[in-house]
Amino acid sequence: MKFLFKLFIVLSFHFGLKAQNVDFKSSNFKTDKEGFKKAEAAIEQGNVYFDKGTKLLFEVKDVKGNFHFALKSYEIAQAFNPSNALLNFKIGACYFNNLNYDKALTFLLKAKELDPNCDPFLNYYLGRMSQLEGKLEEALSYYTKFTVEYKKATEFTKFIDQRKKECENAKKLMTSPLRVWVDNVPELNSDKDDITPTISVDGGDMLFSSKRKNEHLMDSIGEYDFEIYSSTMEKGNWSAPKKLIGDINTNVDDVVNTISYDGTMLLMHRSVNNQSDIFESKLLGANWSTPEKMNANISNPKYNDRFACYNHTGYKIYFIRDNEEAENGYQAVYSGMESKLRRDYATTTFLDVLNSKFNEGPMYITIKGDVLYLASQGHGSMGGYDIFISKFVQGQWTAPVNLGYPINSPYDDFFYSPTVNGKFAYITSNRPGGAGGYDIYKVTYWGADKTPIVSTEDFLISSVLQPVNDNAIESKVDVTRKFLTVFKGNTIDLLNSQPVGATIEITDNATGKVIETFKSNSATGKFIITLPSGKNYGIAVKAENYLFHSENFDLPDGGEDNIVSKTIQLKNVAVGNTITLTNIFFDLGKATLRMESNAELDRLVKLLNDAPKLKIEIAGHTDNTGSAAMNENLSQQRAIAVVAYLLSKGINSTRLTAKGYGSKRPIASNETEVGRQQNRRTEFKITSNS
């Protein structure tokens, strides 16, 4: 139930919104007959202008203010009855011809909604709107529909054919757009028409015309007259436009056409009471002179003459001309002069190749004279005025070629003013996105198509990837530290400490070799030498009448504490003195003398030889390790071994005795290893010295 109710509401709403065509019949407005009469009268008045405008339109004439006036009347009727299809169509058509396309579309669509058959030209205008929107296929179908459905369509074949061609041209041109940017120039444009941006050849100065608000009165359709403004390029932007002072601007339309190449003259046209003529002004100092109307061959009262330009020689003026009899609207003509002094411009010549069946527009000839830019509604336009290019080849202008999209668009695009280097140009267009009305646009050419590049890379040389480097370095070296230690000392008498001059031998115990032999000072007993550090040495000292002295010592490693001092106390060779032979070595637990003992024993041999009267007892001692008997026997055997060595060296046996004391005569404690080592010793005792 609820669903049905909702459906009812939706359908009611839908059908309620569906607009219905309300004819202007008195029966439809019984309650407001007065209003109806006024509306009907307004329509009637509007139709007069509308029909006049339409006639002019299809005669390729200036529609003047007809559609504006028609619109004013129609709006009265529209306020009374907004639901009449035909009125909506006509209002849409007025807006279209007044170049207000947004509003045109609204009313045309409304008309179509109310009654698509309200007027055969509805399809034509809808086609125009679709064309402007770039919906080219849709536009084509509207034009076809117009042709099919309108009995008198053949009378408009010229226009329908042109519109269809425009659609085809647009399709073609839009598929290969030019390499340009077309940018609105906001600093120059107003919400009114801003047209004819003519620039100096260096592109630094510009004159243009604008319908922006000025001090004059508005005309009957609410517009100000065209005035000429100037602007200068400053740091890449155009300066704020300034209206030219002097008589160049009047209270009628003053439209600048072109500046001469040297910038000293300009051409302009003025329109007074629908009659336009061409004028020329000269630059006097900073101001432009009062414009002078060109002679009657150029500014002819029978014609409308406008949009003039100089040719490159300065002897010709190109412009467009129109009159009531002309079938194809404004046509391109030129007039030449024989003398620049007399300025005797001759009869005009029509530029047949440049002229189409529709209006031609402003022209511009390059400074070289080889290229002419022309605006035209005909030729290969893609809609409205387009800009075309023609070249001067073998004394003739070539057929105009559309300059291309997006310089041209389905809207009006005209007036082409290039810089001398051809990189920039200024045009006028009413394409969407502008400030309002016609605007000035800057065309920037990108130049030739630019191709991005790719690069390849190689390792052409193997060594980049696989370096062939000889990075073999030198080998390691042995590191040895050979430090020296200062070995100093003195030899003194043990008993009285008097210096004793003695002979000293230093033996490297590791090699058994005597490495130094020297004498201590006889007066002071001092000696000083250097020895390699970190070794064990034997020192043997002997002096006459003193017992031979020997001992071992270590010199510390390193070079920091590099001095060792030693005082050697020598014993007089007195009977009863006992001397320990510290460098006598036996095999462990045996009485076998080891080789390292030879140096010490040889010194004893020498002592005995040196002191031939000396008789000694060789005494062997042990520590208390083991049995006393064993120790006694070992010490006895070791004493005998020493005696045997001495005998082997030629010492008389009468001078020698051997005695083993075992552990009976310790000189140190047997409780410690150090003590036991000291107790294990070989001594000799002087038993006689006479």
Next chain:
Amino acid sequence: MKKTLLFSLLSLLVGNYFAQVETLSLKEKAFKDSIAQINEAANASAEGKEAYNRGISLFSEKKTLDAIKEFEKAIVSDPKFLAAYFNKGVAENELGMYLASASTLNKLISIDSTYNKAYFQRARAFQGLNEFDAAEKNYEKALVFDPNNVKVIYNYGVLRFMQKEYKDAIIKFSKCIQIDPTSAYYYNDRGSCYRMLGDLPKALVEYEEATKRNSNLAFVYNNIGTTKKKMKDYPGAILAFNKAISVDSKFHMAYVNRGATYFTQGKNNEAEKDFNQAIQIAPNYSPAYANLASILIAKKDFQKALENADIAISIDKYNSTAYLNRGIAKEMLRDMKGACEDWFKAKELGVELGKNYFTTNCNN
């Protein structure tokens, strides 16, 4: 008192004693000091040698910078430590510190001009410094000492290649081949000489010889590919790049080159895939971004093209392709000033098209 007495007694019994001298005569002190100096010198020498040995260990561990520091210590300890100079020079070369290496080896050769190995190393250093004449002299000197040293001859050949003396380089590489005909490298490099001389077919023959000697060298296939691309044999080039990639799937350069070949063939999708693959493998490989920018320009994605060219230039400020492409992207993004600056840079880097674009678009 008791202690003194005992010490005297012990002294008498022992008969002698050692002691550190506490007071020395002036002469003794002078003598001691002179010996101390000798010891210090000996110590320093030993420490220098230890540093040198440590340097060798570090070098073998590839800690080359640390090795250089140790060799320097050795030199400070012993300014005539020739081996330390040599090793330092070699290590500096290894790190591309060519200026330092040349200086080190200059000192070594000034101390001992017969230290023949130093000339080869000094040649390497000068080559690295692009001082080709000096490098050449040192290679010549090294060859005086050892005329058949293939490493010296090869590096000399590379030097001649870099000097664009391709014919002489061919002679050097041919000598290398004579000494060691099994090496693929010498054939590759000789092929590259022919390529640079414009004899592309002969270059291909040499590259093929290289692949016969070692079929696992991706860069040789890459060279074949780029040579075939130059010969406009695009299918052949693609095959060669495929081979390079099959040998080394991470060989980013082959992807970029294959992509460039696809781009030349108008196969932009394949090209884009390859450039992206190269970027994935080697995110710091500038040409991949520069080439990708080309594809994006072709696709009219100028903003992304600009971003990729930016990356390419941030990685390699001499990437001329990136400048040219960035100029195009900037132009299309309405930054004409920037475009002109980039085309000028491309022109300066030798890109003919950059010169063309700059001249025709940027000179008012």
